[in-house]
Amino acid sequence: MTAAAERSAVETGWKFKRTDQSDDSWAPVATVPTVVHMDLLDNKKIPDPFIDTNELDxxxxxxxxxxxxxxxxVPDVPNGASVYLxxxxxxxxxxxxxxxxxxxESENMFLSHRVAITDNLHPSGFNHLVIDFDSALLRGRELEKKHPEHRFIAHNGETGRLGVRKAxxxxxWDWGPVLMTAGPFRPIxxxxxxxxxDFAKVDYELSYGLSTVIGKVSVDIAGSAEEVVLSLQYKGKEVYSTTTPVAADGSTILNFQLDDAKLWYPSGYGEQPLYDVVVHAVKGGKTLDTWEKKTGFRRSELVQKKDRHGESFYIRVNNIDIFxxxxxxxxxxxxxxxITPDKYRSWLELMIEGNQIMTRVWGGGIYEEDAFYDTCDELGILVWQDFMFACGSYPAWTGLRDSVREEAKQNIRRLRHHPSVILxxxxxxxxxxxxxYKLDYDYENKDAESWLKGSFPARYYYEYLLPAIMKEEAPAVAYWPSSPFSGGKNSFDLTIGDVHQWNVWHGTQEKYQKYDQxxxxxxxxxxxxxxPVIDTVxxxxSKTQDLHPQSRVLDFHNKADGHERRIATYIAENFQILPNHFSGSGDSPLQLWVYLTQLSQSEAVAYAYRGWRREWGDERRCGGALVWQLNDCWPASSWAIVDYYLRRKxxxxxxxxxLQPIVIxxxxxxxxxxxxxxxxxxxSAYSVWVASSSPRESKVDIELRFISIESGKDIRPAVIKSNVTVTANGTTTVISGEINNLTEELHVLAxxxxxxxxxxxxDVDWPQPFKYLSLENRGVKVDVHPGRYVVSAERPTKGLVFEEVDGVVxxxxxxDVIPGDPQVVEIGGSSTAQPKSRYLGFEH
Known part of the structure; x- marks a missing residue:
């Protein structure tokens, strides 16, 4: 009698040991998935590598x-059934x-495997499963020696990583430790x-008016199914169903049409309706297997067209241009x-809280877990997905190309039903x-086989193999050869493609005030x-003597080359470093230094997002801004805007x-x-503008004040613009003027x-740099009310930061607090405690 497929996790009863140790050294494993460091920690065999310099140990x-x-x-196996791991x-x-x-035998972390084991089972009693994990570190070194024909070049990590398909x-990396994991890191x-x-694929198109979805589901079945049943469901209600016989080779195609379909939009631009696509393999009226995925229907494109700035690069979803x-x-x-599903959700909900609508899954990590993309679908977060290559010249010998081909196919198939995955x-x-390194590259040469013979063979992956697989497996999703890439030009070209703008911090170390240029x-x-946040520090x-800004331990937890000089440079260029330049009493030198590094980071991203979003309205001069980076992989100083423990910087x-919908x-x-x-x-010339992501024009009132930094008084009459029309999904210039720096006292534009x-x-514009300003006696007041703080100041105050407290949102x-304009900070829950805060300035 046939029955539905049964799948059970092989997650308990495991043990592990170092392969070359004796059999009495086995130690218990709490559960699978796992990696060896987790099991060694559970068994108290190693210190926590996230503390002090334990990474070295x-x-x-x-x-x-x-x-x-x-x-x-194994449960009883009926006649005709098969067993797989x-x-x-x-x-x-x-x-x-x-x-x-x-x-x-597997040599690629990014692959999944189905292994038929029916003939290898002990039909009664126990079956013994053993997995030996070789050292990826040593195997990488061996592969490098084995292939002297290739020039191994890598920035970050050692060059042996390039021949290994592992995270x-x-x-x-320049933000993370050397922790070479091994183990069954995903379920068995x-x-x-x-x-x-074995295979199911949803292809569809939207009608011109976006009202109708016309599509097909292609299915391949291994085994003796007779027919396939397709059911499309929305919020638990079936909206379409059809049944089709299975061809002799196990394949079939089921067509569908949805009228008045509900379309999926990025957060802030519409809803995120998700349909359940359910496929049943049936024989004799009984379901043998079921494939079920949630998906959303949307039209997306990467818009690249010539304009007076060069060539555009932005995303359009359902005919709406998206910044x-x-x-x-x-x-x-x-x-x-x-990283549990709940932790993924917490991270991604932070993005929505922060008005962020795109994340880029970086190419030196992993193709993330299903829970990551499921949550992006639900929340409306667009995903730019890198293939897993980063900062190197990768080899392309035959066996490695075959592995990459299978890796790409599997992961595209796993992710292609997600409406969030946009590129x-x-x-x-x-x-x-x-x-x-001046490796071989002639953009006009389109002979892919010849690329394999040059000094940059990885071009074969990026411009031939991967786009070919994308065209076959997910033709409706945009593909881009690299990040950054400029279509054959220098990757630093600002007129075409995308750019990694590291001439602030890295490179020429420009002042961050130049980001908009x-x-x-x-x-x-x-x-x-x-x-990071001081609690994370x-x-x-573990030792009090290491809690100072220049301790070895704190330097060890910042992996960026030259970080001491660069952090110090950006602080010295912009801020006074003397302790009496800060508010609050009892702050340690470490607390003040943490504050200054975070304020420097804040000012930098302010200049970047403010200026680049403004350019959205100039023929889409800038199509997007993705800060490096949202998160951390361990407690550290880094470019993250939220630290390892999900504490917001x-x-x-x-x-x-x-990134508010309408921002000045x-x-x-x-x-x-x-x-x-x-x-x-x-x-100094100045201007005031409004950026909007709203699909409709709006009417607003605009106020611009000129406020003395020393006295807190207005030095000019305020400019008031009433009933201003704000351009839909663009930028509106509202006010422009000039400051006479020789006759007018120092003031902010608020x-x-x-x-x-x-x-x-x-928004507030300050004279730069802050280190030239006298910021004593700001007259800051924080009134504490149930569920909110009310902040006011007698004089312009820069960077008032409430210390992050776990459990308080x-x-x-x-x-930036301006006289006459108190600000309200809502707090999660009800708190009457006086919050700890600091700002740039001090009180006598």
Whole structure:
């Protein structure tokens, strides 16, 4: 009698040991998925590598092979049924044996495997499953020696990583430790089935008016199914169904049409309706297997057209142009099984809280878990997905090409039903390696086979293999050869493609006030590093003597080359460093330094997002801005705007305000004080504008004030613009003028938008740099009320930051407070405690 496929997790009863140790050294494994570091920690065999410099004490783990084993029983197997082991992910060089018979060898962390084991089972009693994990570190070194024909070049980590299909950040990066994991990092399942659905693909098109979805579902079945039943459901109600016989080769195509379909939109532009696509393989009226996915229907395109700035690069969804403000994503932990669905949701809900609508899954990590993309679908977060290549010149020998081909096919198939996945890119920064080391590249040469013979063979992946697989497996999703890429030009070209703008912090180390002058058509990386929240700093340091800004431990938890000089440079250029320049009493030098690094980061991203969003209205001069980076993989100082423990840094709030649906901006023309040796400009032009992502025009009131920094008084009459029409999905210039720096006292430009008398957006422009300003006696007052703080000041106050407290959610932070304009910060829950805060300035 046939029955439905049964699948059960092989997750308990495991044990592990170092492969070369004796049999009495086995230790228990709590559960699978896991990696060896987690099990060593559970068994108290190693110190926590996230604390102090313990990372160094556990490096030996990556230099050894590790063995995992368990036993399992199999339920009765009916006649005609088959048994399989399903491995969703093995990290990385894995040899699997069942009952002393070799059943699988895998060398690619990004592959899943289905292994038929019916003939290898002990029909009664226990079956013995053993997995040997070889050292990826040592195997990488061996592969490099084995292939002297290739020039191995890598930035970050050692060059042996390039021949290994494993998460590249495990070799260490400029924000993360060297922790070479191994183990069954994704689930292992046992299946008993008469037939299974091997392949299902949903293709569709939207009618011209976007009202009708016309599509098909292609299905391949392994086994003896007779027919396939397709059901489309919305909110539990079936909206379409059809049945089709299965062809002799197990394939079938089911057509469907949905009239008045509900379309999926990015957050802020519409709803995110998701349909359940359910496919049943049936025989004799009984379901043998079921494939079920949620999907959303939308039309998307990458718009690239010539204009007076060069060539555009932006996303259009359902005929709406989308400014893609957001952040880049790295794996949220060095030990991947720690990242639960709830933790993914917490991270991604932070993006929505921060008005971010795009994330870029960076190419040195992993193709993330299903829960990540499911949550992006639900929340309306667009996903730019890199293939897993980063910062290197990758080899392309035959076996490696075959592995990459299978990797790409599997992961595109796994992710293609997600409406959130809007674009795939071939790699991260590999063309910059090609340019820096002058590797072979002739854009006009389109002979892919010839590329394999040159010094940059990875071009074969990015411009031939991956786009060919995309065309076959997900033709409706945009593909881009690299991030960044400029269509054959230099990857730093600001007129075409996307750019990683690292001439602030890296490169020429420009002042961050110049961000609006050095942006590209899409800014897919940029940022400035800072310390994490002070509680996180304490979590990674065990000894009091190491709690000072220049301690070895704190330097060890910042992996960026030259970070000491660069953090210090950006602070010294912009802020006074003397302790009496800060508010609050009792702050330690470390607390003040943490604050300054975070304020520097906040100011940098403010200039970037403010200026680049303004350019959206100029023929889509800038199509998006993705800060590097949203998150961390361990407690550290880095470019993250939220630290490892999901504690928001001040920059998070700056971006949140900059990406509001309607936002005001004010800025005077940047005057580079160091080039002219602190000589002020005679005059400074300024402008006020409104950026909008709304699909409709709106009417607002605009106020611009000129406020003395010393006295807090208005030095000119305010400019009031009433009933201003704000352009839909664009930028509206409202006010422009000039400041006479020789006759007018130092003042801020403070502007805000009022809608029906309520302030919906503020911005303040300060004379630069802050270190030249006298900011004593600001007269700051924080009134505490149930559920909110009310902040006011007698004089313009810069960067008032409430200290982050776990369990307390602030609606806003890192405030510029202007006399006569008190600001309200809503707090999650009800708190009457006086919050700890600091700002730039001090009280006598």
């Amino acid at each position: 556990v490096e030996w783990i990556g230099e050894h092979s590790w063995t995992y084993q368990t036993t399992f029983t 399903l491995f969703d992910g093995l990290d990385t060089f894995a040899h699997v044996r069942l009952n002393n018979i070799s059943i699988l 590249q950040y495990h070799w260490g 399942r046992l299946e008993v089935s008469f037939a299974y659905i 893609c403000g957001g952040s880049c994503w790295i794996p949220a932990d060095n030990f991947l099984p720690r 795939w890119a071939g790699n991260n920064e590999d063309y910059q390696i090609q340019e820096e 050095i942006g590209g058509r899409f800014n897919s990386e940029f940022g400035l590093a800072s310390f 304490h979590s990674m340091v 001040p920059a998070f709030y700056i971006i949140k305000r900059a 901006g004010v800025q005077r023309v940047h005057h580079d004080w160091s080039v002219c040796h602190a000589r002020p400009a005679k005059s 502007t805000r938008i009022l809608e029906n008398g309520v302030t919906i957006s503020r 602030l609606s806003d932070n890192c405030l």
